[in-house]
Amino acid sequence: MQDFKVELLQKDNVQVVKIAGILDAHTTGELEKYFDKLVFEKKYHVLVNLTELNYISSAGLGVFMAYVETMRENNGDIKFAELQDKVFHVFDLLGFPMLYEFYKKEDEALKKFIEG
Amino acid sequence: MLESEKILKRNISALIDFSNKINSNLDVDFTLRNLLLTIFAKLFITKGTILLYNSKNLLENRFSKGISETFSEEISNLNENDIENLEYLYQKYNLKFIFEIKHSENRLGFLILGKRINKEQLSNDDFDFIQSILNIAATSIQNSLMFEKITSINQQLDFKINQLNSLFDLAKEFSGVFDVKLAAKKFIYTVLGQFLISKYSIINCSTSYEIIESKFDENTIKQMCEENREILQNPNVLSITHSNLKKNGIEIAIPMKMKDEIKGIVFLGKRVNGMEFSKSDIEFISSVASLATISMENGRLFNEFLEKKKIEKDLDLARTIQQNLIPSNLPKSNNFEISAINKPAKKVSGDYFDVIKLIGNRILVVIADVSGKGMQAALLMANLQAFIKSLARKSDFKIAESTNILNDLVSENTINGSFITMFWGILDDTNKTFEFVNAGHNPPLLIRNGNIEKLTVGGMILGVMETLIPYSSGIVQLNPNDFLYLFTDGITEAMDENFIEFSNEKFEQIASDFNGNTSLEAKEKILDEVSIHTKNVVQSDDITLMIIKTK
Numbered sequence: 001m002q003d004f005k006v007e008l009l010q011k012d013n014v015q016v017v018k019i020a021g022i023l024d025a026h027t028t029g030e031l032e033k034y035f036d037k038l039v040f041e042k043k044y045h046v047l048v049n050l051t052e053l054n055y056i057s058s059a060g061l062g063v064f065m066a067y068v069e070t071m072r073e074n075n076g077d078i079k080f081a082e083l084q085d086k087v088f089h090v091f092d093l094l095g096f097p098m099l100y101e102f103y104k105k106e107d108e109a110l111k112k113f114i115e116g
Numbered sequence: 117m118l119e120s121e122k123i124l125k126r127n128i129s130a131l132i133d134f135s136n137k138i139n140s141n142l143d144v145d146f147t148l149r150n151l152l153l154t155i156f157a158k159l160f161i162t163k164g165t166i167l168l169y170n171s172k173n174l175l176e177n178r179f180s181k182g183i184s185e186t187f188s189e190e191i192s193n194l195n196e197n198d199i200e201n202l203e204y205l206y207q208k209y210n211l212k213f214i215f216e217i218k219h220s221e222n223r224l225g226f227l228i229l230g231k232r233i234n235k236e237q238l239s240n241d242d243f244d245f246i247q248s249i250l251n252i253a254a255t256s257i258q259n260s261l262m263f264e265k266i267t268s269i270n271q272q273l274d275f276k277i278n279q280l281n282s283l284f285d286l287a288k289e290f291s292g293v294f295d296v297k298l299a300a301k302k303f304i305y306t307v308l309g310q311f312l313i314s315k316y317s318i319i320n321c322s323t324s325y326e327i328i329e330s331k332f333d334e335n336t337i338k339q340m341c342e343e344n345r346e347i348l349q350n351p352n353v354l355s356i357t358h359s360n361l362k363k364n365g366i367e368i369a370i371p372m373k374m375k376d377e378i379k380g381i382v383f384l385g386k387r388v389n390g391m392e393f394s395k396s397d398i399e400f401i402s403s404v405a406s407l408a409t410i411s412m413e414n415g416r417l418f419n420e421f422l423e424k425k426k427i428e429k430d431l432d433l434a435r436t437i438q439q440n441l442i443p444s445n446l447p448k449s450n451n452f453e454i455s456a457i458n459k460p461a462k463k464v465s466g467d468y469f470d471v472i473k474l475i476g477n478r479i480l481v482v483i484a485d486v487s488g489k490g491m492q493a494a495l496l497m498a499n500l501q502a503f504i505k506s507l508a509r510k511s512d513f514k515i516a517e518s519t520n521i522l523n524d525l526v527s528e529n530t531i532n533g534s535f536i537t538m539f540w541g542i543l544d545d546t547n548k549t550f551e552f553v554n555a556g557h558n559p560p561l562l563i564r565n566g567n568i569e570k571l572t573v574g575g576m577i578l579g580v581m582e583t584l585i586p587y588s589s590g591i592v593q594l595n596p597n598d599f600l601y602l603f604t605d606g607i608t609e610a611m612d613e614n615f616i617e618f619s620n621e622k623f624e625q626i627a628s629d630f631n632g633n634t635s636l637e638a639k640e641k642i643l644d645e646v647s648i649h650t651k652n653v654v655q656s657d658d659i660t661l662m663i664i665k666t667k
Contacts, residue, residue, distance in 0.1 A: 025282075025289035025302045032301070058282040059289075059302055061309025065388070066331065069314045093274050095312055095389050 005052075006034050014045045014113045016106065020052035023060035031060070035067045044076025047109050051082035056090050068100070077101070081109040120241075127245045130158055135252050144168075144260035148179035151253045155229065156181070159242055163211065163230030167191060168257070171265070175202070175225065182230065184209065196223065213238065215246055219254040224261070279400050282306050286404060290411035299415055300328050300380075303408035307384065307401055311393070315365065315385030321348070321378055332365065332383065340364050348381060368393055370401050372409040379409055434494035435460060438468075441501050447473045449545045451594075454481070455635040456662035457643070459606075459655065466493035466536075467604050467658035470504065475511045477545045480504075483557065483602040483662055484538035492534065499529050500536060500578075515542055519553045519575065519587040526579040535579040539571070539602060543594075548666060550600070551591040558608065558620075561601040562592060566628050571600075599638055600664040601627050606657040607642065610650050618649050635663040 004021040015038055023031060038046060048064070050056075068078050081103040083091065091097065103109040134154050138147045148166045156162065165180035165187070173196055177188035187209045194202055206214055206228050213229040227250060232238070238246075286306055290299060300318045307313065317330035317337050325341035325348075327334055341348060344360050348369075361369055365385055372380035382405055387393065393401075442458045456469055466486025474480050482504060486497045503525045507518045519540075526536060539560055541552030554560075556577030559570035573590030594600075603623070610618040626645055630638050639661055646659065 025285045025306060028302065028305050029298065057285045057306070058278065058309035059285065059306040062305030062307065063309075065308040065312060065314045066305065069331075090278065093271070093278055094310060095391075098389050099312065 003054075004030060006031055008034060008037075011047075011110055012114060014047050014110055015043045016047045016049055016110075018049045018052065022055045023053060023063075024055065024057040025059040028059045028063050031063050032066075035063060039067065039070055042074070044071045044074040045113050046071060046076065046078045047106065047113065048078060048080050049082050049106050050080060050084070050087055051106075053084065053087055056087050058094070061091070061094060061096065064096075064100070077113070079103065079109045079112065081106045123241055127158075127241070127248075130154060131245075131248055131252065134249060138253065138256045142260050142263040144257060144264060145179060147253060147256045147260055151227070151249065152179055152181060154249065155227075155246060158245065159229075159238065160233045161229050161231070162233060165211075165228050166217070166225065167228065168217075168225035168261070169196060169223070178225075183211075202226070215250055217250055217254050217257065219258040222258070224254060224257055279310060282310060283400075283404065283407070286407055290407055299408050299411040303404055304329065304382070306404060307382075310400070311384075311397060312388045312391075313384050313386070314388055317383040319381045319383070321380050328380075332385070336364060337383070349378065368398060368401075370398070370405050372405045374409055374413055379413065430491045434491045437494045437498055438466070441468060441470075441497055443470055446471045447479060449479055449543070451545050451548050451667050452479065452543050453635050453665045453667055454479075454662065455639040457639060457660070459659040461606070461655045461657050461659075466497050467606060467660040468497050468500065469602070469660050469662050470501065471662075472505070472508050474508055474513055474542065478513075479543040479545060480508055480513070480540060481543060481602065481662060481664065482538065482540040483560075483604065483660060484536050484540075485557065485604045485658075485660075487535045488532075492532070496526075496530060496534055496536070500526065500538075504540075513542070515540065515551050515553050516587050516589040519555060519589075520583040523555070523575075523578045523583045523587070527582045530579045535577050537577050539574070541571075543664065548594045549591055550594050551589050553587050553589045555587065558603060558605055560603070561599075561624060561627050563599040563601065563627050563630070564595065564597075568624055568628050594666040596666055598666040599627070599630065599635070600662075601638075601642075602662040602664070603642075604658060604660040606655075606659040607646055607661060609657065610646050610659070611653060611656065612649050613652055618646055622649075635665040638663045638665070 004023065004027040005019070007018040007020070009016040009018065017034060019031065021027070038044070064078055071078050079101045080091070082105065083102065088102070091100075091102070096102075101109070101112065103112070134150060137150050141147070152164050152166060156164065163182035165183045166178050167175045168178045170176045175191050175194045177183075177191065180188065187205065190205055191202065203214065210230070211228050212231045215227040215229075217224045217227055227246070286302060289302055304316055304318060308316065315331045317332050318328040319337070319341060320326040320328050325338065327337060330337055340361065347360060361383070366383045367386050368384050370382045370384070371378045372382065382401070384401070438460060446454050446456065454471055456471065458467055458469060460467070466484075466488065468482070468484045468486065470480075470482040472480045472482070484497075484500060486493045486500065488496070503522055507513065507522060536555075537557040538555045539552065539557035541550050543550055552571055552573070554572055554574030556574075559572045562569040562571060569592070571590060571592070573588055575585060575587035608618055608620050608623050622645070623642070626642060627638075630641055632638060632641065642661055643659075
């Protein structure tokens, strides 16, 4: 799993998933494990920080689609923060901003979670 | 300055101002807003709308003020030939003036205006003004529409490029994936991300309908598959998803085909953004599906290959275990001379022999045939040897009693109806007796002066059930030059090219005719005869032979 790293932090009751490197068909499996773990532990407030993500493919986006309903059904959500422009372009191209909240800064997204 | 000159000047400055504003940008909405508001201000009008033809050549309300929504709805289906209806409609809604917006010979749309606040009619100057401003606006609108179109094409292109990238990404990825579930996962994630889908199922159809992965309710899907077998077997119906599937929330079903056989089906739920799947979307998903199918098929073949390798390795290991169980050196004694051989066939079966020194100048000889093949037989044989070795350590080792215990031990430790045929006996090196028990094994031959005695006393084969009827033992007094032949059915059942067995008769004949001196010679004689019999035939079963000569 060269050039790919996932880091999990807890801030208040929000799980911050920091993804670095390249998220494509090769690395989705790794990310999936983290989401399985979150669902297993009933942690449904997920903030995905992509500040260090350099590339995302459709398969990478698919992971978020596969888990977002579970999070929302349990009054949680998946929100995104600190995307590089080229990465946001892919999210935008496939219409993600219609379904997910995107924030420039992690703090803003955290505040949004806390305020409900 | 004359009043008319003043008006002209005012008109020109408004036009220049408008022109400056709109020519510096390509946003059509900006242009339309300025156009309408400039006209409102200049002519004291408060209601108006600008209709433009869209890419399908239907009129569309692009910008309006003070106009009811029903008007927008009613005009929205008018095509370029429906001018009459348009005129009827704008009058119906109490609008006063209509102007065509034209660029060269192209009609871009219409400007429709309500009445003036001061109720005055428009003067010729006013008409000239509107015509001039529309001419200026038309160029800008045309450019902006072009720009809109190009932006949209660019976006579609970007989307296509993204799809292609996904395909390359997957193709590269699939080449290294041999796990069926993993391949399905990678495939489905790509589709979910590309089309904003959150519900899906992947079904394996090779034998029955098996759910590999599902975000739909698994029981519903299973039941649906069972109830709609005919539909699921027809790829043509699948591509235009059948209503029976749709009522379960399945938007499209994509078959995963290898040649013409449907190996699997992917069910996809609605796109979360509410968009429909286009024809090219379905084509894309189908191509990803076939990529995944090929990969999964490779995975299956690879697993089969691994399984075969594993079995071969298992057999190798079993053979090694078996070889290590057979003694390589036989103990020496004063009165007996022993030769033995075990020639395993290519497939491992379970022949076993042993020669063990007991306490009190006695020697235990064992020959056995374990049922079954491969690892299971080898392990049972290893167990048998362990049981025998521990029983043989007892100072008061008695052969019949030990057979009772051995049968109980084997019965407790065999599974799937394995069993063992065994013959064993104790050579007493002091008084030259041979006490033996035959547990269902081919009776050994005692050859004395060319006569044959078969050693049959004993009981049933080992491992079938616990000892209910105790084993009995036989005993013979051995004389010099007596030969004992212990063997397995690999010898007597060895077949020639015409499937004719070596046979007990032939074996007995050779044994009784033997006139050599040593057990080694006797052994070589039998092996030679067997190999002549089985010339050009691959050995199909283990051959085990032990010959004991009394000195």
